[in-house]
Amino acid sequence: MHVPRLYQFLAPLLRPAALPYSQIMRLRRHLFERGTLTSFTPSVPCVSVGNIGWGGSGKTPITGWLLEWAEQAGLRAVVLSRGYGGAPGPTPLLVTPHTSPKQAGDEPLLLAKTHPSAHIVVFPRRAQAAAFAEETLKPDLFILDDGMQHLAVQRHADLVLLRPQDLTHQWNAVIPAGSWREGAGALHRAAAFLIKLEPEEAPAWQQVVEEKLRPFGKPVFSFSLQSSTVAPLLAGQGQAPSLPGGLTQYALVTGVGEPGQVYAAAQHLTGVAPHSHRIFADHHAFTKADLHALAALHMPLLCTPKDAVKLAPLVQALAQAQPHILRDMPVWVMQPQVTFGPHWLGQCPFATWWQNWWQAHKHHTAPL
Known part of the structure; x- marks a missing residue:
């Protein structure tokens, strides 16, 4: 049986186990927010590109779009990644286009190859990686790759990526009953939502987007990956x-x-x-x-x-x-290239929204 279908079939049986998991994740977030669990405070704006659940939501392409924007703006951007699948060693690894994928992990190496002017730092303890980057690389902007649940580095904004199924049968379906790592309450931390949708599909999702995401009061953008x-x-x-x-x-x-x-x-x-x-x-x-x-x-x-x-x-x-x-x-x-489509619950396209966000936060040092 296909794994997502298996999860859907077993969800009623697994739902009781999801409640304590969701509560633990909520408590963990609360302890970080009140300072009981320590976190690193960046001295420059830090934005997290993450998702509420596991699965391909387009984090790496959106991170790549931000790196391209930073390059065009003349900014030094540093990506902090855990380097899933890689083994960076005992200290933070600065990834180059020639680094082995066994060291860096596939996605950090891809970012290093496609954005050679950026700095990609891989280390499981990203607070330590951030301190290393501030001392040696002098960044203008931090990007936390897959960072929504990585709370040991404070951020100024969470860009939360969603899949279409996150708005339907996966909505608030927390592990092990579904794919979500946290309950829907965590979405209140979002600065904006980005949903990976084909352009022709986006109009049909407007009603679902309005119903599920309007209560959070944040703009919603659609995007797709187009290969020509x-x-x-x-x-x-x-x-x-x-x-x-x-x-x-x-x-x-x-x-x-x-x-x-x-x-x-x-x-x-x-x-x-x-x-x-x-x-x-x-x-x-x-x-x-x-x-x-x-x-x-x-x-x-x-x-x-x-x-x-x-x-x-x-x-x-x-x-x-x-x-x-x-x-x-x-x-x-x-x-593939990131192409932004229709947007909802906001007045401007994503590129304009992001530029406005940067102008408002580029001199701020107090994270959320």
Whole structure:
């Protein structure tokens, strides 16, 4: 049985266990807010990009959008990440485009590769990482990656990302009865909500958005990830196919939280459904055995940027050992861009709202 469906089936039985978990998380947040549990106070604005539940809600692309904005504004931005799946070592790790994904984790490495002027710091204890960054990097802005429940670093704003199902059957469905890490009361901390929705879907969600989120009194923005091009995984594998239709037969490889969304995006991008869809767990650490199994398909591979940073060293090693591999199995990487759609409960698009927020807070040092 599909895991989300299994959760939905078992939810009535698991709901009693969700209540004490929700209460513990509420108490934990209260202890941080009153200062009983200590937290690091940044000397510059700090914004958290996080979600209320687990699953692919688009945190890394939104973090990337903020990094691009900071670069254009001439600001030094530092991302603080726990580096899920990585092993940074005993001290905070400053990630470069050449850092191993085994050290950095896939998402921090992706951010370092796509935003080389930014500073990505990985360490499980992000308060210590923030102190390191303030001393050595002199940031203008901190971005807490997946930071809504990471309360050991104070923030000036919480950008809370939601999935459509968070507004329907997953609403207030706290672990283990659902995917939420906290109860709905935590949403009062949001400065704004961002919902990942395809542009054509957004109008149909207006009523649900109004019903569920209006009580929190914060603006709501929709966004999507639109891919119009692909790029070669490795230099020298050939010119990217002309799109749409350049990839007429290919295998899709995903190790992400929402593989179905990537499948739909790939079909829209190429004009044809993947011949094969190889689904791996989110943050999967690809192995040589995985790559040999994919090579046995004898067709081009299409993957996400998040998977590309882990596949690249394996494909490079295999191509050196078997030079014909790029002819038999060229690997293409989708190039998604954040596109903002309709917005609700506010008067302006997200880019304008964020610029206004920055102007109002760039000199403030008192977090929420």
